[in-house]
Amino acid sequence: MQQSVVRSLARTLAAELPSSADRDVRLQGWVHRRRRLASVTFVVLRDRTGLAQVVVRDPDVAAQVEEIGEETVVEVTGRAVANPQAPGGVEVVDPAFRLLSQPAATPPIELWRPTVNAGLPTLLDHAPVTLRHPMLRAPLEIAAAAVAGFRDTLTGLGFTEIHTPKLVGTATESGANVFRVDYFGRPAYLAQSPQFYKQAMVGVFERVFEVGPVFRAEPHDTVRHLAEYVSLDAELGFIEDHRDVMAVVSAVARGMVRAVQELAPAACERLGLTPPSVPDEIPAVHFTDALRIVDAPPDEPDLNPAHERALGEWARDEHGSDFLFVTGYPMTKRPFYTHPQPDDPRWSNSFDLLFRGTELVTGGQRLHRYDDYVAALRRLHQPLEPYESYLETFRYGMPPHGGFAFGLERFVAQLVGADNVRKVTLFPRDLHRLTP
Amino acid sequence: MQQSVVRSLARTLAAELPSSADRDVRLQGWVHRRRRLASVTFVVLRDRTGLAQVVVRDPDVAAQVEEIGEETVVEVTGRAVANPQAPGGVEVVDPAFRLLSQPAATPPIELWRPTVNAGLPTLLDHAPVTLRHPMLRAPLEIAAAAVAGFRDTLTGLGFTEIHTPKLVGTATESGANVFRVDYFGRPAYLAQSPQFYKQAMVGVFERVFEVGPVFRAEPHDTVRHLAEYVSLDAELGFIEDHRDVMAVVSAVARGMVRAVQELAPAACERLGLTPPSVPDEIPAVHFTDALRIVDAPPDEPDLNPAHERALGEWARDEHGSDFLFVTGYPMTKRPFYTHPQPDDPRWSNSFDLLFRGTELVTGGQRLHRYDDYVAALRRLHQPLEPYESYLETFRYGMPPHGGFAFGLERFVAQLVGADNVRKVTLFPRDLHRLTP
Numbered sequence: 001m002q003q004s005v006v007r008s009l010a011r012t013l014a015a016e017l018p019s020s021a022d023r024d025v026r027l028q029g030w031v032h033r034r035r036r037l038a039s040v041t042f043v044v045l046r047d048r049t050g051l052a053q054v055v056v057r058d059p060d061v062a063a064q065v066e067e068i069g070e071e072t073v074v075e076v077t078g079r080a081v082a083n084p085q086a087p088g089g090v091e092v093v094d095p096a097f098r099l100l101s102q103p104a105a106t107p108p109i110e111l112w113r114p115t116v117n118a119g120l121p122t123l124l125d126h127a128p129v130t131l132r133h134p135m136l137r138a139p140l141e142i143a144a145a146a147v148a149g150f151r152d153t154l155t156g157l158g159f160t161e162i163h164t165p166k167l168v169g170t171a172t173e174s175g176a177n178v179f180r181v182d183y184f185g186r187p188a189y190l191a192q193s194p195q196f197y198k199q200a201m202v203g204v205f206e207r208v209f210e211v212g213p214v215f216r217a218e219p220h221d222t223v224r225h226l227a228e229y230v231s232l233d234a235e236l237g238f239i240e241d242h243r244d245v246m247a248v249v250s251a252v253a254r255g256m257v258r259a260v261q262e263l264a265p266a267a268c269e270r271l272g273l274t275p276p277s278v279p280d281e282i283p284a285v286h287f288t289d290a291l292r293i294v295d296a297p298p299d300e301p302d303l304n305p306a307h308e309r310a311l312g313e314w315a316r317d318e319h320g321s322d323f324l325f326v327t328g329y330p331m332t333k334r335p336f337y338t339h340p341q342p343d344d345p346r347w348s349n350s351f352d353l354l355f356r357g358t359e360l361v362t363g364g365q366r367l368h369r370y371d372d373y374v375a376a377l378r379r380l381h382q383p384l385e386p387y388e389s390y391l392e393t394f395r396y397g398m399p400p401h402g403g404f405a406f407g408l409e410r411f412v413a414q415l416v417g418a419d420n421v422r423k424v425t426l427f428p429r430d431l432h433r434l435t436p
Numbered sequence: 437m438q439q440s441v442v443r444s445l446a447r448t449l450a451a452e453l454p455s456s457a458d459r460d461v462r463l464q465g466w467v468h469r470r471r472r473l474a475s476v477t478f479v480v481l482r483d484r485t486g487l488a489q490v491v492v493r494d495p496d497v498a499a500q501v502e503e504i505g506e507e508t509v510v511e512v513t514g515r516a517v518a519n520p521q522a523p524g525g526v527e528v529v530d531p532a533f534r535l536l537s538q539p540a541a542t543p544p545i546e547l548w549r550p551t552v553n554a555g556l557p558t559l560l561d562h563a564p565v566t567l568r569h570p571m572l573r574a575p576l577e578i579a580a581a582a583v584a585g586f587r588d589t590l591t592g593l594g595f596t597e598i599h600t601p602k603l604v605g606t607a608t609e610s611g612a613n614v615f616r617v618d619y620f621g622r623p624a625y626l627a628q629s630p631q632f633y634k635q636a637m638v639g640v641f642e643r644v645f646e647v648g649p650v651f652r653a654e655p656h657d658t659v660r661h662l663a664e665y666v667s668l669d670a671e672l673g674f675i676e677d678h679r680d681v682m683a684v685v686s687a688v689a690r691g692m693v694r695a696v697q698e699l700a701p702a703a704c705e706r707l708g709l710t711p712p713s714v715p716d717e718i719p720a721v722h723f724t725d726a727l728r729i730v731d732a733p734p735d736e737p738d739l740n741p742a743h744e745r746a747l748g749e750w751a752r753d754e755h756g757s758d759f760l761f762v763t764g765y766p767m768t769k770r771p772f773y774t775h776p777q778p779d780d781p782r783w784s785n786s787f788d789l790l791f792r793g794t795e796l797v798t799g800g801q802r803l804h805r806y807d808d809y810v811a812a813l814r815r816l817h818q819p820l821e822p823y824e825s826y827l828e829t830f831r832y833g834m835p836p837h838g839g840f841a842f843g844l845e846r847f848v849a850q851l852v853g854a855d856n857v858r859k860v861t862l863f864p865r866d867l868h869r870l871t872p
Contacts, residue, residue: 397540
């Protein structure tokens with residue numbers, strides 16, 4: 001009888017408990033923590049929406065709770081009552097416990113502790129369990145929100161979502177750092193980016209975006225590099241030059257930051273996240289001016305990390321902005337499909353977006369004339385043949401276009417201030433790690 | 437002077453032309469078609485929103501148009517005027533043309549013809565160009581809308597988006613049909629599904645979904661199989677049994693169909709698409725009843741395509757539904773992580789969703805107790821060791837859970853009635869095809 005009443009009761013989520021006082025409730029979740037005092041045992045239950053406090057006074061139930069280790073999955077039925085001392089102001093009393101699975105083994109880290117002290121290898125080796133920790137889960141909630149913000153912003157601007165193949169026939173974009181696949185007995189490669197495909201799709205949809213994995217056989221073991229990451233790519237046609245692309249990047253950055261605040265407020269609060277300020281117009285400096293700002297010699301071919309950090313400080317001091325565009329990078333440092341600066345072809349119509357002094361986005365205007373591609377590849381003494389199916393697009397009329405790519409994990413790492421991109425990556429892949 | 441005026445004029449999209457009568461306009465797009473009559477030349481311009489008619493009477497401009505081949509990218513400035521005979525009721529007169537790129541070569545198919553007569557190899561070999569045809573582009577617009585519907589429905593139900601690795605260390609889910617990768621000198625594999633990862637993430641988020649590529653080294657050359665496709669995956673915890681999963685599948689199917697109608701109406705109209713009817717409750721039959729309905733012997737181990745077609749007809753006749761769930765498939769035919777039917781372990785708590793008589797979704801309840809996994813693998817004489825990092829999740833408390841997966845390309849193919857999944861796939865990959 002009791003059982004059938006219980007079953008007919010809808011599940012109450014932890015976040016709904018504060019508004020459920022004086023009602024019978026049925027909670028389901030993980031035993032997050034037990035605390036046994038002299039006359040009372042507290043059980044904190046965790047579900048996807050947060051934590052709920054359950055108060056056990058009945059000695060028989062307390063004895064049962066004694067047996068239920070942390071992380072065991074249970075159903076708790078009881079009465080929700082107001083208690084100003086309880087988290088959220090409401091707790092569950094007179095509870096009955098029912099196991100929904102077998103009792104849990106002791107987890108590799110204590111998930112109920114407010115902070116995480118375990119080393120990175122432990123956290124990564126046991127990620128399916130350690131990610132349950134609210135502090136470790138938070139960056140993944142932020143990532144989901146950021147991706148939603150990316151897509152919503154671009155959809156609002158008339159972009160169409162595409163899904164391009166990750167198995168490709170030639171390692172064209174860069175011969176190095178590419179993973180080789182046995183494809184029915186012949187070689188194939190994992191795509192390092194959707195670059196060529198998104199450009200081709202500008203010919204079909206004008207404006208496209210893709211959220212998907214990219215693969216880099218990155219032989220460097222650094223805190224910033226992964227062998228597989230999620231790339232947020234966009235490409236648009238009918239631009240005047242790279243500044244039209246930068247306007248879209250600005251809108252996207254704003255949309256992503258806003259989405260993180262609106263869709264993942266609990267994760268932001270848990271991490272004590274200070275949302276960055278994205279000005280209405282993100283400041284931009286040309287590469288040549290950037291060198292002057294950081295006191296680098298004018299013939300420096302690229303910006304190093306120290307330069308980027310100095311530029312980040314300059315942007316905050318001079319413009320009150322966490323973001324800064326650097327434009328016009330030397331053509332020699334950009335890929336062959338980059339459009340040169342029309343008035344001085346030493347420089348390019350390209351840009352990086354720095355976020356707090358670290359590169360976050362790379363983009364620019366691309367070549368759009370077939371003849372320019374042929375000339376660019378010839379200048380680099382590259383054969384045309386591997387690029388044939390890529391170049392075909394440009395024979396049949398392509399508008400001036402450009403695009404950009406965010407690395408999702410780097411964005412999240414920079415947002416939450418993680419010192420290693422692996423800390424915010426779901427099951428990272430690198431030189432040494434292929435599991436779990 | 438004229439130039440600067442023109443530049444300051446915002447671009448008018450083809451779809452905006454009907455509401456732009458009696459205004460100066462600046463259009464940009466591809467020359468879709470030219471028609472030269474005795475005293476007038478019509479130019480149809482194509483952009484991402486549709487077609488626009490431009491009327492050329494000036495002989496000098498007509499001579500210029502003569503030189504501009506189809507697919508050349510141009511800017512047209514002129515006056516928008518109402519004309520009941522023009523498509524959309526408004527056309528552009530007194531135009532000036534400016535090339536935005538170099539003149540286009542003659543495309544491999546005539547993109548301006550209303551229907552496509554070329555063979556599949558031609559269409560696929562030249563996909564970057566042939567996909568510009570409005571009829572070939574339409575399925576990709578429908579795919580984008582369907583994915584948006586999938587995500588929006590699940591987000592509304594409290595699911596969190598995840599991105600799981602495609603490079604995996606062991607070919608566990610099925611040893612066959614897996615692509616092998618050279619991973620820094622050791623073997624790795626391309627994930628055939630995010631199955632194990634999405635289950636693990638139920639322990640973190642309770643409800644998760646993923647949209648991403650999956651890889652099958654499929655040695656069969658059929659109209660339904662691809663070596664790489666987009667899988668729409670979801671998994672949820674705290675279910676009673678597979679029927680809770682089916683309720684989510686129903687909501688998702690409804691959300692996807694609605695999104696296709698709302699977000700891609702032009703594509704639906706172009707293809708003359710009849711939207712399927714998704715009843716409030718999708719009918720469901722148990723496998724044993726399904727065998728009876730199709731007059732198959734009761735010991736038949738699986739449903740073949742003819743059976744599925746007959747069930748599709750039955751669902752339409754008996755329930756007025758394009759969709760039908762078949763539940764309870766024999767355990768021997770389902771993967772080892774499938775939860776058995778509690779009252780008769782010959783059958784499983786699994787289901788397929790048939791759409792117009794073809795399998796569209798596979799799903800079910802999974803095992804959630806560590807001991808059950810160990811027993812299931814032992815029964816199959818499988819070693820535990822390769823599954824270790826997968827099984828770890830279940831040691832630490834996992835709720836009863838289940839999930840499902842849609843194949844995006846199959847969904848679109850069935851929706852638009854394509855006889856080959858390649859016709860609705862962006863750059864398909866199969867036994868023979870790795871380009872473009």
